[in-house]
Amino acid sequence: MAKSGLALKALQWFIRGIQFLSCAVVLALFSYFLAIASRNNIGIPTWSKAVEGISGIGVLYTLLGLLLLCCVAGHPFASGIAIILDIAFVGAFIYVAQANRGGASSCTGTVNTVFGTRPASDSLGSGLPNFHQLCQIHKAVLAVSIIAIAFFLLSAFMEVILVRHRRKESRFGPSPANNYTSGYGRRGGFFGRFRRRKGSEEQVMNPNVLPEHTHPDQVRPSYTTEGTNGAHYNKYGDSGFQHDGQVAYPDRTSYPSTGQSNYGYVR
Structure with a gap:
């Protein structure tokens, strides 16, 4: 069971890594937009600053998740907070994808960018990208946002699995049911009745297992001997x-x- 727990942590680490890269890409591209606007005194809409903030917070959150995954993975309190934040980032990146919907076009003709709606051949100025290139940047942000949405949903699901795995590990510790190794023991409850009984098989496989002693209430009185x-x-x-x-x-x-x-x- 230690191997399965390590595999789950490695999978969640991979998911958090993809989230970190997605947030970092969005942050870098919109930082580029803001830098162009600041140097050339070009006005930009408020939603672009919101996207910048969402991606920046996402970078910090995913980086913290990568660092703490090795020590708090599966803890109910930490995983509960992570699930709430993951669902919140799903909604946040849906907003990011909707804000960059202009990148869903073919980026030809008239395009819609953070700097306004202009023909694709127009340019912001000397040495600056044209609107076709700006549309391509929006297309990249849209694609990365969709990837981030999928992986934030997946990480929330993985947090639930990690919590359940940790609880089972603490519930079924070393015992005769699992040969004194860490892992699951025999399950009870509703689903336990569907599991095949293995008591007799374990006795056959393990010659050191002693048969169960007869209890006094299992002895039938004898009626043939007067002294019994x-x-x-x-x-x-x-x-x-x-x-x-x-x-x-x-x-x-x-x-x-x-x-x-x-x-x-x-x-």
């Missing part, structure tokens, strides 16, 4: 108590064989 369990049953169905080789019947007042009454002894 101190009780005797005669042909009339009465029980007596053995005493010095004789059997006493305190419950009957008389017996046909002896004629004795009350507490008589019959050989």
Whole structure:
């Protein structure tokens, strides 16, 4: 089970890495937009600053997730916070993809960019990209945003799996059910009844397993020996108590064989 836990952590680390790269790409491209606007005194819409902020926070969050994954993976509190943030970033990058929907076009003719709607052949100025190139940048941001949405959904699902795996590890520790190794033991509950019973097979495979002892309540009283369990049953169905080789019947007042009454002894 240690190997499975390590594999789950490695998979989540890979997912967080893709998220980090996606956020970093969006941050770098929109930082380029903001740098062009700042150097050339070009106005840009407010939503571009929002995209810059979302991608920047995403970089910090995914980087922190990569660093803490080795020590807090599967902890219910940490995973709960991560799931909430993952779902929040799904919504945030849906907004980023919608804001860069202009990149879904063929980037020919009239294009819609962060600097306005212009013909693709127009340029922002000398030494600056034209609107066709700006449209291509929006196309890249749109594609990366869709990838980020998919991987944030996947990471939220993986956090649930990590929590369940950690709880099972703590619930089923070393015991005879798992040969004193870390991992799962026998499951109970509703689904446990569908699991095949392996008790007899384990005894066959392990010659050191001793058979289960008989409990006192599993012993059937013998009715053929008078000395067994101190009780005797005669042909009339009465029980007596053995005493010095004789059997006493305190419950009957008389017996046909002896004629004795009350507490008589019959050989």
